[in-house]
Amino acid sequence: xxxxxxxxxxxxxxxxxxxxxxxxxxxxxxxxxxxxxxxxxxxxxxxxxxxxxxxxxxxxxxxxxxxxxxxxxxxxxxxxxxxxxxxxxxxxxxxxxxxxxxxxxxxxxxxxxxxxxxxxxxxxxxxxxxxxxxxxxxxxxxxxxxxxxxxxxxxxxxxxxxxxxxxxxxxxxxxxxxxxxxxxxxxxxxxxxxxxxxxxxxxxxxxxxxxxxxxxxxxxxxxxxxxxxxxxxxxxxxxxxxxxxxxxxxxxxxxxxxxxxxxxxxxxxxxxxxxxxxxxxxxxxxxxxxxxxxxxxxxxxxxxxxxxxxxxxxxxxxxxxxxxxxxxxxxxxxxxxxxxxxxxxxxxxxxxxxxxxxxxxxxxxxxxxxxxxxxxxxxxxxxxxxxxxxxxxxxxxxxxxxxxxxxxxxxxxxxxxxxxxxxxxxxxxxxxxxxxxxxxxxxxxxxxxxxxxxxxxxxxxxxxxxxxxxxx
Amino acid sequence: xxxxxxxxxxxxxxxxxxxxxxxxxxxxxxxxxxxxxxxxxxxxxxxxxxxxxxxxxxxxxxxxxxxxxxxxxxxxxxxxxxxxxxxxxxxxxxxxxxxxxxxxxxxxxxxxxxxxxxxxxxxxxxxxxxxxxxxxxxxxxxxxxxxxxxxxxxxxxxxxxxxxxxxxxxxxxxxxxxxxxxxxxxxxxxxxxxxxxxxxxxxxxxxxxxxxxxxxxxxxxxxxxxxxxxxxxxxxxxxxxxxxxxxxxxxxxxxxxxxxxxxxxxxxxxxxxxxxxxxxxxx
Numbered sequence: 030x031x032x033x034x035x036x037x038x039x040x041x042x043x044x045x046x047x048x049x050x051x052x053x054x055x056x057x058x059x060x061x062x063x064x065x066x067x068x069x070x071x072x073x074x075x076x077x078x079x080x081x082x083x084x085x086x087x088x089x090x091x092x093x094x095x096x097x098x099x100x101x102x103x104x105x106x107x108x109x110x111x112x113x114x115x116x117x118x119x120x121x122x123x124x125x126x127x128x129x130x131x132x133x134x135x136x137x138x139x140x141x142x143x144x145x146x147x148x149x150x151x152x153x154x155x156x157x158x159x160x161x162x163x164x165x166x167x168x169x170x171x172x173x174x175x176x177x178x179x180x181x182x183x184x185x186x187x188x189x190x191x192x193x194x195x196x197x198x199x200x201x202x203x204x205x206x207x208x209x210x211x212x213x214x215x216x217x218x219x220x221x222x223x224x225x226x227x228x229x230x231x232x233x234x235x236x237x238x239x240x241x242x243x244x245x246x247x248x249x250x251x252x253x254x255x256x257x258x259x260x261x262x263x264x265x266x267x268x269x270x271x272x273x274x275x276x277x278x279x280x281x282x283x284x285x286x287x288x289x290x291x292x293x294x295x296x297x298x299x300x301x302x303x304x305x306x307x308x309x310x311x312x313x314x315x316x317x318x319x320x321x322x323x324x325x326x327x328x329x330x331x332x333x334x335x336x337x338x339x340x341x342x343x344x345x346x347x348x349x350x351x352x353x354x355x356x357x358x359x360x361x362x363x364x365x366x367x368x369x370x371x372x373x374x375x376x377x378x379x380x381x382x383x384x385x386x387x388x389x390x391x392x393x394x395x396x397x398x399x400x401x402x403x404x405x406x407x408x409x410x411x412x413x414x415x416x417x418x419x420x421x422x423x424x425x426x427x428x429x430x431x432x433x434x435x436x437x438x439x440x441x442x443x444x445x446x447x448x449x450x451x452x453x454x455x456x457x458x459x460x461x462x463x464x465x466x467x468x469x470x471x472x473x474x475x476x477x478x479x480x481x482x483x484x485x486x487x488x489x490x491x492x493x494x495x496x497x498x499x500x501x
Numbered sequence: 502x503x504x505x506x507x508x509x510x511x512x513x514x515x516x517x518x519x520x521x522x523x524x525x526x527x528x529x530x531x532x533x534x535x536x537x538x539x540x541x542x543x544x545x546x547x548x549x550x551x552x553x554x555x556x557x558x559x560x561x562x563x564x565x566x567x568x569x570x571x572x573x574x575x576x577x578x579x580x581x582x583x584x585x586x587x588x589x590x591x592x593x594x595x596x597x598x599x600x601x602x603x604x605x606x607x608x609x610x611x612x613x614x615x616x617x618x619x620x621x622x623x624x625x626x627x628x629x630x631x632x633x634x635x636x637x638x639x640x641x642x643x644x645x646x647x648x649x650x651x652x653x654x655x656x657x658x659x660x661x662x663x664x665x666x667x668x669x670x671x672x673x674x675x676x677x678x679x680x681x682x683x684x685x686x687x688x689x690x691x692x693x694x695x696x697x698x699x700x701x702x703x704x705x706x707x708x709x710x711x712x713x714x715x716x717x718x719x720x721x722x723x724x725x726x727x728x729x730x731x732x733x734x735x736x737x738x739x740x741x742x743x744x745x746x747x748x749x750x751x752x753x754x755x756x757x758x759x760x761x762x763x764x765x766x767x768x769x770x771x772x773x774x775x776x777x778x779x780x781x782x783x784x
Contacts (some may be wrong), residue, residue: 099637100669103683137682141633142665 039232040225045218049210050378056206060199067198072159075166078117079155082184083170085109089125090182091174096235097125099141103132110134119165119185122148123172126180148183164189227251231261242268255453274450280466293370293410300342304335312334345369358394359401361386364426371409380416383423383438392428395497400448401435401471407465408437411448415441415489433497438490452491453480467494528559529733532583533639541700547753553685554749555740566670568640575725582724582737587681587770588642591777594767598729599721602765605692609763612691613643613714616679619707623686627650632685634663635678636667638670641690641736642773647714648688650776673697675702680707692719696758718769720763 035043086109093101096317122133124145129344133139140418152169153159160166165185172180222229227249234243245315251257311328318324345366364386375382405424416439423438450456451466455474473480478495517731531552533545545562553560563580567569568589574580576593582600602609606708615626626648634658637644652662659666667684669675672693680689691713698705723743724734744750745761754761 099667099683100674100678101676103681104669104674107677107681132683136684141683250563315743 032250037258040221040228042218044221044225045214048217052210053206056202056210060202060206064195064199067195068160071188071195075158075160075186075188075191076156079158079168079184079186082109082118082121083155083182086121086123087170087172087174090172091179093173094123094131094172094180097110097131099132103136106132107135108433114495116190117186117188119187121185122183124181124183126178128181131180145183148185151180152183158186160188160191160195162192174452186380204293204499224254227254227257227261229494231264234264242271244268269486284452293374296374297342297346297370297373301339304338308332308335341369357398359396359398360393361388361390363393363398364405364424367406367409370406371413374410375422378413378417380413381417381421383425385409385423388426388428388433391499392431392433392497395431395499396433396476396495400476401433401495404469404493405435405437406473407469408435411465412437412439412441412489412491415439415444417441421488428497431498433494433495435493435495437488437492438488440488443484443489451481453482506514513757527733529556529582529737530561530563530580531737532563532565532566532580532585534568534571534573534583541756543755544756547749547756551744551747551749551753552737552740554575555743556736558736562645568638569734572640573761575670575723575739578725581728581731581733582722584720584722586638586640586642586720587661587718588646588772588777589640590721591767591770591774592640596726597723598726599765600720600724600734601741601762602719602769603757603762604760605719605758607760608716609719609765609769610716611643611719612716613647614689614691614694614710615648615692615712616676617688617711618679618682619709621685621709622709623711627655629711630662631664633667633683634659634683635675635687636666636668637672637675637687638668639687641672642776643690643714643719644672644675644688646776646780647717650779653780653782676704676708680704686711692758699758707761715772717772718765720772721765721770731776 032235035046038046067387086105089105089109093105102123106123110118110121120134120138122139122145123131125131128145130139130141130143130145132141139145148167149169150247152167155168155170158166158168164187166188168184168186170182170193171178172182174447214361230245230249231501234245242264245261250261283290308331311332314328315325315332318328348363348366364384368382368384372382387412405426409424411421421438421440425434425436425438427434427436444452455470470480473493473495476495479490481494483490483492507679529552533548545564549560549562563574565574568586571580571583571585572589572593575583575585576596590599601707605611615629617623617629623632634648636648636756649659652658655662663686665684667678668686669678672690675687675689676694678684687708694705694708694710724731724737728734740750741762741765744754
């Protein structure tokens with residue numbers, strides 16, 4: 030799994046980063062190979078030097094070690110050291126067969142007669158000498174003369190130059206690889222940036238639009254790259270589809286207002302039909318008893334009440350559907366209109382309605398009437414349907430500090446998962462079902478509000494909190 | 502034409518005479534001990550040229566490792582003359598005769614130096630007890646006899662006084678051994694040390710003179726006593742004594758930092774004889 034920061038990088042940076050990483054890994058592997066080969070060569074040189082040194086000294090020193098001639102041993106060591114220029118051979122200590130030092134190239138470090146054991150610490154045979162990182166390596170070998178061991182020889186080899194050579198090789202490899210990585214990474218970035226320029230255009234087109242994907246102009250489609258051209262063409266088709274979908278949703282939302290009214294139509298028709306019968310009776314009475322003023326007056330009053338009721342219902346329906354009310358502030362009368370529209374629905378199901386509007390006018394006025402009415406009506410219709418025959422439906426509108434809370438309660442069996450998904454989330458809708466709850470959700474989200482759902486004592490409570498900043 | 506031929510023949514004879522003379526004389530064999538400046542080929546070459554010119558005959562400079570070998574070669578006739586040391590001369594005084602003695606700083610005398618490393622705290626011979634010591638040659642006066650006789654005077658011997666002694670068979674080697682730290686101290690020819698301090702100061706600067714002996718007879722040139730009248734030996738003597746009078750001789754002497762060679766009598770080496778007596782337990 031790549032880290033989050035990497036995933037957040039643009040693809041034009043990610044590819045060079047991956048290239049650089051691969052280059053570094055390749056450089057490390059190659060460098061390791063070179064250094065291993067160098068170490069092998071240096072070890073071979075060391076073994077050769079050590080063996081030549083020890084063998085040469087064995088031949089020269091043999092008779093003098095046998096005679097324990099301190100001076101001759103020292104003289105040979107000093108001359109051998111001078112001949113080597115003192116560059117590789119740092120110190121050679123020669124001891125007799127009992128391990129007592131006969132002479133050393135630097136007698137102050139290895140006095141005559143001292144034990145050679147001190148200098149044998151960490152020493153290896155000339156055939157086994159290898160670079161350990163220590164600038165001084167010790168080689169130990171028995172001194173043979175005429176087929177028998179007559180003493181021992183310990184040589185300190187100065188490998189500072191070899192270590193410096195390796196360090197220099199490492200540095201060159203490091204700088205070389207770093208330079209190659211930087212150059213190739215930059216070249217990779219340039220190439221990838223050029224190759225992915227259309228992708229960048231695509232990303233910008235997707236990002237730099239206010240929620241609406243913008244199609245890419247035909248001229249910007251790279252015809253030379255069939256894959257990318259196909260991708261951008263597909264994207265352009267997708268943007269058209271998104272636009273179409275957004276338009277459909279917008280129309281659906283408009284239609285939903287009519288749908289909710291449609292759902293009320295039968296009860297509303299009943300609401301109009303009932304007074305209409307009374308009105309007809311009153312009119313018939315007036316016609317029949319036109320000469321009786323008290324009857325005419327009473328019938329006239331009856332007609333007046335019926336007509337007023339019909340006028341109120343008609344106004345509420347008109348208010349619910351009038352497009353020119355968009356932008357008007359919410360008022361308490363809007364909830365009265367809703368009650369007028371909703372009560373017949375409650376009555377038709379023999380339900381009990383608890384209606385409590387306790388919000389202050391200032392809070393109400395901070396919100397627009399149309400979306401709040403739509404949300405409230407949708408939730409009430411849903412609650413009435415859920416509560417069933419003889420159920421109970423309640424509306425409570427209260428206000429807090431800069432917030433309007435609308436709670437719709439019903440005694441139904443509760444919302445199913447599909448309904449909850451429609452009401453509480455913005456995810457894709459499962460096929461089938463209405464759009465009322467989703468429309469309510471979308472409107473609330475659009476008003477920066479929140480919807481919560483609780484189930485208390487067998488009742489379902491859907492609460493909508495809308496921010497309503499009251500101007501001070 | 503005849504006249505010209507006679508003149509040419511006569512001239513040829515004159516010019517060829519020295520070659521005929523040189524070819525007719527046997528080569529002189531002259532022994533040198535590497536106790537002296539053994540590393541300087543220029544010195545040996547210059548000495549060879551000077552002696553050869555002085556004697557009018559070819560000279561073969563023979564080098565041996567020890568005084569013992571030189572003395573042996575001299576006594577068995579392998580060499581005609583030798584530059585040796587006063588101590589072996591006195592050891593074989595009856596069989597050897599003095600040809601001459603080099604003059605150094607105006608006198609045919611030199612000293613033995615007791616040296617130690619430049620940073621050694623010892624102030625005298627007693628302070629070197631228990632250390633390692635480098636001698637030059639068991640038959641060397643300055644490189645052995647002086648220190649050994651001093652120790653004998655103290656009732657000691659090199660073997661008991663020092664933890665270990667070595668022979669380097671060269672005065673320069675003694676200085677190398679001390680300067681390089683191989684031994685703590687050494688007995689060295691004072692003349693050699695002084696010359697080295699001029700030609701190889703980087704070597705002597707790492708050593709310090711702890712004690713100087715009395716002035717003793719400089720290492721002499723000797724030949725077998727029974728051949729003292731031998732023309733070869735006489736020629737050798739006159740060549741040595743005349744070194745300071747020829748250009749090549751002066752060049753050789755300059756390289757050796759010597760003034761010349763003078764005749765000497767055995768009494769010059771009485772000081773060495775006294776030390777020999779001390780060593781033998783007869784002071």
